[in-house]
Amino acid sequence: MKEETIASAFAIQGNILEIKPLGNGLINDSFKVTTDGPDDYVLQRINHAIFRDVDLLQHNIECATAHIREKLTEAGETDIDRKVLRFIPCKATGKTYWTDGNTYWRVSVFIKDAFTYETVTPDYSYFCGKAFGRFEAQLADLPDKLGETIPDFHNMELRARQLHEAVKVDAVGRMARPEVQAILAGLLPFEEEMCKAERLYREGKLPKRICHCDTKVNNMMFDAQGNILCVIDLDTLMPSFVFSDFGDFLRTAANTVAEDDPAVEKVDFRMDIFEAFTKGYLESAKVFLTPIETENLPYAACLFPYMQAVRFFADYINGDTYYKIKYPEHNLVRTRNQVALFHAALRQVPAMKAFIASL
Numbered sequence: 001m002k003e004e005t006i007a008s009a010f011a012i013q014g015n016i017l018e019i020k021p022l023g024n025g026l027i028n029d030s031f032k033v034t035t036d037g038p039d040d041y042v043l044q045r046i047n048h049a050i051f052r053d054v055d056l057l058q059h060n061i062e063c064a065t066a067h068i069r070e071k072l073t074e075a076g077e078t079d080i081d082r083k084v085l086r087f088i089p090c091k092a093t094g095k096t097y098w099t100d101g102n103t104y105w106r107v108s109v110f111i112k113d114a115f116t117y118e119t120v121t122p123d124y125s126y127f128c129g130k131a132f133g134r135f136e137a138q139l140a141d142l143p144d145k146l147g148e149t150i151p152d153f154h155n156m157e158l159r160a161r162q163l164h165e166a167v168k169v170d171a172v173g174r175m176a177r178p179e180v181q182a183i184l185a186g187l188l189p190f191e192e193e194m195c196k197a198e199r200l201y202r203e204g205k206l207p208k209r210i211c212h213c214d215t216k217v218n219n220m221m222f223d224a225q226g227n228i229l230c231v232i233d234l235d236t237l238m239p240s241f242v243f244s245d246f247g248d249f250l251r252t253a254a255n256t257v258a259e260d261d262p263a264v265e266k267v268d269f270r271m272d273i274f275e276a277f278t279k280g281y282l283e284s285a286k287v288f289l290t291p292i293e294t295e296n297l298p299y300a301a302c303l304f305p306y307m308q309a310v311r312f313f314a315d316y317i318n319g320d321t322y323y324k325i326k327y328p329e330h331n332l333v334r335t336r337n338q339v340a341l342f343h344a345a346l347r348q349v350p351a352m353k354a355f356i357a358s359l
């Protein structure tokens with residue numbers, strides 16, 4: 001079906017002038033819908049193979065955005081449609097998604113004059129830290145119960161099991177390659193240590209909170225002056241450990257190169273970004289963080305490159321069924337990059353601990 005017909009199924013204002021592809025997510029397909037009305041919109045095809053329960057997904061997003069909107073209104077903020085996403089109901093059903101039983105789509109208001117970046121300066125990282133900490137704080141008293149849109153999404157024990165399963169099945173014969181075996185051998189010794197969060201959780205020492213779970217640097221919108229506007233890409237909003245948001249931001253922002261840069265020798269973990277982000281994050285998150293959570297932030301900075309390496313690697317072994325790829329070895333290149341980042345972060349753990357203690 002044509003994107004235009006689908007966009008017209010939603011209660012949008014004005015006539016559609018143009019629909020063009022937007023952004024570079026690895027999961028959903030996004031389009032910008034330009035209209036002659038007051039707003040433009042983002043039309044997204046939700047990847048239903050990955051998000052099995054679209055009803056739950058949109059329920060989570062609606063509860064969270066309504067809650068944040070309320071808080072912004074209470075605080076007397078203006079220009080609220082640029083500070084929190086607004087989803088448009090479908091004309092026929094009133095739901096914030098449309099489906100033909102096969103594909104799933106949704107529409108949100110396009111945030112005007114806003115920018116996303118693939119890399120950030122320390123100054124921007126500081127504001128991102130403040131914003132993600134505030135985002136978690138705003139959701140800390142969410143009255144609604146949110147479900148896990150991808151069950152056990154950031155559960156390292158599950159991700160490790162999925163890798164072992166992929167290796168066992170070896171669906172497309174990639175385990176025959178010595179370099180693939182070498183990557184596996186390099187990952188395994190750290191597995192147990194990286195599963196620490198799940199152990200702490202089982203021991204009742206670590207809480208789950210509503211987290212964003214995809215705090216890649218490009219999921220934060222800035223205005224032209226560099227002020228933070230809004231956190232976007234809310235599909236993975238769910239109960240998780242705070243390590244998710246802290247770790248995933250640094251995984252993308254503190255890497256000296258992009259997550260799929262083949263030049264692994266250029267990968268490094270930027271402590272200037274770590275320090276700025278951590279300072280901002282702790283300023284707004286200290287109101288709810290427990291000592292165990294704070295203490296383990298350096299672990300989180302290592303866990304996320306590790307988990308991402310495991311996920312990219314398992315997908316490579318499975319024959320590239322999950323992440324969009326641009327060339328055949330893309331997932332292997334991503335894996336090597338994330339392994340290098342993991343080791344770079346690991347080397348900085350003492351410095352990270354010292355920095356947190358100094359705050």
Ligand code: GN1
Binds near residue numbers: 213
């Ligand atoms: C996916 O689609 P995107 O780029 O926002 C993935 C994240 C990974 C990321 C790796 C639902 O996010 O978990 O960290 O790719 N999202 C899902 O770049 O799996």
Ligand code: MG
Binds near residue numbers: 025214216218219233
């Ligand atoms: Mg994204």
